[in-house]
Amino acid sequence: MASVQKREIAPSVSVTQPARKRQRWIGYLFILPWFVSMIWFDAIPFGMNLYLGMTDYSVGPIEQANWIGLENFERMLDDDLFRQSLANTIYFIVFSVPLTLILAFSIALLLNTRIRFLGLFRTVYYIPSIIPVVAASIIFLWMFNARAGAINQILYAIGIDPIRWLTNPDYTKITLVIISLWGFGAQMIVFLAALQGIPEQLYEAVAIDGGGLRARLRHIVIPLMTPTIFFNLLVGLIASFQVFTTAYIILGPNGGPLQSGLFYMMHTYNNAFRYFEMGYASAMSFVLFLIILAFTLLMIWTSNRWVYYGDE
Amino acid sequence: MKEKLVFLGLALIVMLSPVMSPPARTQAQGPDCAGGQEVTITFMNWWGATREPLMNQVIANFNEICPNITVVNAVQSWDGREQLVATAVxxxxxxxxxMTSRTETYQFAYQGLIEPIGSYVEASGIDPWSIFYESEIGNQVFDGELYTMPLPTAGGISGLYLYNKEMFRQAGLDPDDPPETWQELEEVTAAMTELDAFGIAKLGANILLVNDLSSSFVYWLYTNDGQLYSDDGRTVLFNSPQGVETLEWMVNFVNEYSDGLEAVRDFMAGAPDLTTADFPLFNELLAIEFVNVSAFGHLENTDPEMWADPEMWGVALRPYNADNPNAKSAGVSGLAFSWGYTIPVNQPQETKDAAYAFLEFLTTAVDGGCYFLFEQGRPSPVMACNEDPAYYDANPYWDVVLDSLEIDVSVSITPVQGQINDILSRAVEEAFYGADAQTVLDRAAEEAQALLDEFWSES
Known part of the structure; x- marks a missing residue:
């Protein structure tokens, strides 16, 4: 029996192997651009960054860099601004990520209803996320100006004392959190696409069981949206760890009063480009990579408990 | 227009005069510039806005002498400047x-990324030490080598203030008797500052660069007979008794007469510089602003009406501490705004030669740097240029401007100055938020000294 099977298989292999090989090469060909890009733009810079993080590299030819082992990493332990910038970044993440998620999800829910001018509303809510961040930052700089800014003028008009949004260290981070909500449009679009993928029958089933809006949200929408929530949460977290441009424009390279808005990437930037401590900045970048990796793994691990993929 | 004609006439006289003729005239001329080859060079600089057409004119003037060298005027945005310079060089x-700041020049020279220009200067036959003010050219020397020549002045950055005479009149003060001492400055500010629900409505004097507290402190330190470093640049001195007294005075002044640091920052945040028409000094909302010599060009462009009437504005020297018998008005040169033009090593010899030819023209020629700075109403680091009588016609306070150059003290810095500035800024800011001046300055001095020691030990 075994010999018969072998005889049957052998001719078939001799016929299909070249075709399979060709198919494999076509597959490799398709992934080649990504692979080359990954090697060139990710793997090599990653390796170089790790290497530079263990040198005293400043600027100029890389041959001038001297190997100093883990000295840069040890230095972070004594760097007050490293700790402060990390703490500021975590504060920002704790408020910005969930608030953006809630806002994007809420607006997506509203835009998933059948109302007039739906297309207009969708466009209006999405536009902010494609406005250049520099332009938006400068607009916010004016809006939050304590004397002439629109926010304080409105607050004053309704009897609230003006707030020093950008000059009082107690307010700078929360101001940046408020500003960060501006970019919720990208997450909203992802939520909206996912919402539109929920089968209508499931809503009808809830209606038949006598459930209202709350029941639909609790038993249908949120469970089916958990993969999207997970995705947006992960992407939002990674982006928030790298918060830089808005804070840099609004508060300057040192992060405003008492470095209250000095975020991790700004401290890294200062070391790299203002102090020319590229080696130390590379080490900081690697540490940020490890932190983000740890959070990502933690979230993936916990996702088994709360993310529902439908086929489970 | 009249000033331009006067200047052009004088420029002609100067060009014909052997005494006034700057050594740039001796540089290679005609088709032999930089070996005579057709060369295109890119000139990365930050002379934007109203200065861009002036720089284009300088390039056109250069091309009359060196038609074989095409200079691409690559004006950059100030956003992300540090990143751009570091990666470009x-x-x-x-x-x-x-175009590099003094700290950048030193850092790049330290790393071997830019060419020293000593051999070019020698070949050209010019003597930069007789052309420029000594401190100006000295600022561009690192480790005994000259790396560039200056434009604009590093001096005249902190020794002056601009004041609104109308506000003096409104407050019942003599507009022709501006404050000369810290104590008089307090009186003037107390008489003028007004508050409202949003903070400061009208400010007597802004004694801070609100985003650069380090420089603010250093500038006042020198008007109290203090020093940032020892003369050899190796020892930190800013935590001296004069330093502590200066910081305490600054904190007290801002808290007592300006409603605190946050209020001043908010007041100045709306219009951060003199290039905007709603700058409070132009609108009788700020009486005294400490400016650098670029202020005159900005005033002329932004508020021509005010510029045209010397009864509306005045210029005086930075006040000093009258309680300190050794103190006097002073400015600081070389700490900030000390710009030069450096030649990266990573390029062919012919473009290096062409870059030097343009650098020499830009910084030393009458129709180069002299023209460029005169049109902006600011002094030149070239001594001969400032002797031009047309300056006195254009600016009624030109003698004060020249006085401010005279009182400048050059500060020796190292490539780690950027870090020290930030350390000192943090210390000064903490003092404004209630920390003891002596404590914060001592801590900052310790950190700064450690950086200096490390630098000098590796040099």
Whole structure:
């Protein structure tokens, strides 16, 4: 029996192997651009960054860099601004990520209803996320100006004392959190696409069981949206760890009063480009990579408990 | 227009005069510039806005002498400048000539990324030490080598203030008797500052660069007979008794007469510089602002009406501490705004030669740097240029401007100055938020000294 099977298989292999090989090469060909890009733009810079993080590299030819082992990493332990910038970044993440998620999800829910001018509303809510961040930052700089800014003028008009949004260290981070909500449009679009993928029958089933809006949200929408929530949460977290441009424009390279808005990437930037401590900045970048990796793994691990993929 | 004609006439006289003729005239001229080859160089700089057409004119003037060298005027945005400069100078194809601050010049020289220009200068036959003010050219020397020549002045940055005479009149003060001492400055500010629900409505004097507290402190330190470093640049001195007294005075002044640091920052945040028409000094909302010599060009462009009437504005020297018998008005040169133009090493010899030819013209020629700065109403680091009588016609306070150059003290810095500035800024800011001046300055001095010691031990 075994010999018969072998005889049957052998001719078939001799016929299909070249075709399979060709198919494999076509597959490799398709992934080649990504692979080359990954090697060139990710793997090599990653390796170089790790290497530079263990040198005293400043600027100029890389041959001038001297190997100093883990000295840069040890230095972070004594760097007050490293700790402060990390703490500021975590504060920002704790408020910005969930608030953006809630806002994007809420607006997506509203835009998933059948109302007039739906297309207009969708466009209006999405536009902010494609406005250049520099332009938006400068607009916010004016809006939050304590004397002439629109926010304080409105607050004053309704009897609230003006707030020093950008000059009082107690307010700078929360101001940046408020500003960060501006970019919720990208997450909203992802939520909206996912919402539109929920089968209508499931809503009808809830209606038949006598459930209202709350029941639909609790038993249908949120469970089916958990993969999207997970995705947006992960992407939002990674982006928030790298918060830089808005804070840099609004508060300057040192992060405003008492470095209250000095975020991790700004401290890294200062070391790299203002102090020319590229080696130390590379080490900081690697540490940020490890932190983000740890959070990502933690979230993936916990996702088994709360993310529902439908086929489970 | 009249000033331009006067200047052009004088420029002609100067060009014909052997006494006034700057050594740039001796540089290679005609088709032999930089070996005579057709060369294109990229000039990376930050002379934007109203200065861009002036720089284009300088390039056109240069091309009359050196038609074989095409200079691409690559004006950059100030956003992300540090990143751009650092990556540009270290790249394999850098711009051929880059505008760099003194700290950057020193850092790049320390890393071997830019060419020393000593051999070019020697070949050209010019003597920069007789052309420029000594401190100006001295600022561009690192480790005994000259790396560039200056434009604009590093001096005249902190020794002056601009004041609104109308506000003096409104407050019942003599507009022709501006404050000369810290104590008089307090009186003037107390008489003028007004508050409202949003903070400061009208401010007597802004004694701070609100985003650069380090420089603010250093500028006042020198008007109290203090020093940032020892003369050899190796020892930190800013935590001296004069330093502590200066910081305490600054904190007290801002808290007592300006409603605190946050209020001043908010007041100044709306219009951060003199290029905007709603700058409070132009609108009788700020009486005294400490400015650098670029202020005159900005005033002329932004508020021509005010510029045209010397009864509306005045200029005086930075006040000093009258309680300190050794103190006097002083300015600081070389700490900030000390610009030069450096030649990256990573480029062919012919573009290096062409870059130097343009650098020499730009910084020393009458129709180069002299023209460029005169049109902005600011002094030149070239001594001969400032002797031009047309300056006195254009600016009624030109004698005060020249006085401010005279009182400048050059500060020796190292490539780690950027870090020290930030350390000192943090210390000064903490003092404004209630920390003890002596404590914060001592801590900052310790950190700064450690950086200096490390630098000098590696040099």
């Amino acid at each position: 270290a790249s394999n194809e850098p711009p051929n000539l880059i």
